[in-house]
Amino acid sequence: QKEVEQDPGPLSVPEGAIVSLNCTYSNSAFQYFMWYRQYSRKGPELLMYTYSSGNKEDGRFTAQVDKSSKYISLFIRDSQPSDSATYLCAMSSWNTGNQFYFGTGTSLTVIP
Amino acid sequence: GAVVSQHPSWVICKSGTSVKIECRSLDFQATTMFWYRQFPKQSLMLMATSNEGSKATYEQGVEKDKFLINHASLTLSTLTVTSAHPEDSSFYICSAREGDNEKLFFGSGTQLSVL
Numbered sequence: 001q002k003e004v005e006q007d008p009g010p011l012s013v014p015e016g017a018i019v020s021l022n023c024t025y026s027n028s029a030f031q032y033f034m035w036y037r038q039y040s041r042k043g044p045e046l047l048m049y050t051y052s053s054g055n056k057e058d059g060r061f062t063a064q065v066d067k068s069s070k071y072i073s074l075f076i077r078d079s080q081p082s083d084s085a086t087y088l089c090a091m092s093s094w095n096t097g098n099q100f101y102f103g104t105g106t107s108l109t110v111i112p
Numbered sequence: 113g114a115v116v117s118q119h120p121s122w123v124i125c126k127s128g129t130s131v132k133i134e135c136r137s138l139d140f141q142a143t144t145m146f147w148y149r150q151f152p153k154q155s156l157m158l159m160a161t162s163n164e165g166s167k168a169t170y171e172q173g174v175e176k177d178k179f180l181i182n183h184a185s186l187t188l189s190t191l192t193v194t195s196a197h198p199e200d201s202s203f204y205i206c207s208a209r210e211g212d213n214e215k216l217f218f219g220s221g222t223q224l225s226v227l
Contacts, residue, residue, distance in 0.1 A: 041221065
């Protein structure tokens with residue numbers, strides 16, 4: 001079983017839709033959760049960072065962590081064509097040393 | 113967020129030559145840097161982890177003599193692809209971690225094409 005599972009999509013939504021992206025994980029020790037956005041032929045850009053459980057909101061983006069279910073989500077409200085990218089989840093723990101564990105990424109296209 | 117600068121963005125080289133890629137943390141000290149390889153429409157594949165002042169730790173299957181990593185300072189790590197061959201053509205990305213901060217910041221990536 002992979003440490004982190006993420007549906008690769010592709011996901012296609014109309015402009016203005018609410019997008020839900022998800023990852024599940026198997027290691028209950030994970031405490032730090034990140035969402036990255038990666039445009040084609042660019043490095044990933046850190047969008048959201050969450051420690052432990054709960055919600056975090058930043059503009060149109062909301063990150064949720066449910067440690068009891070080992071499930072994290074990223075919601076994008078009022079999606080825009082510029083949100084079209086691949087979204088990667090990542091996680092780590094103080095006891096995983098230098099290791100960060102990544103999902104495979106979900107490809108999102110927002111259609112104008 | 114913190115800035116990681118990676119150069120060059122694109123490089124084309126002849127088979128058998130060596131190519132060096134630089135990764136710099138511009139506004140923080142990176143005790144740990146990571147190097148990844150990414151094929152089209154695939155996720156990041158960790159190649160190696162480097163800590164400042166010590167030898168890099170390579171992932172299984174990555175040739176350390178081919179992919180030389182140097183992390184001589186807290187702000188600079190380099191990846192040298194030695195005796196490059198067409199199969200080394202790929203998108204290479206670095207990332208940097210600030211101290212014990214669990215946030216990871218990425219460079220913009222380098223597209224290597226070996227002719």
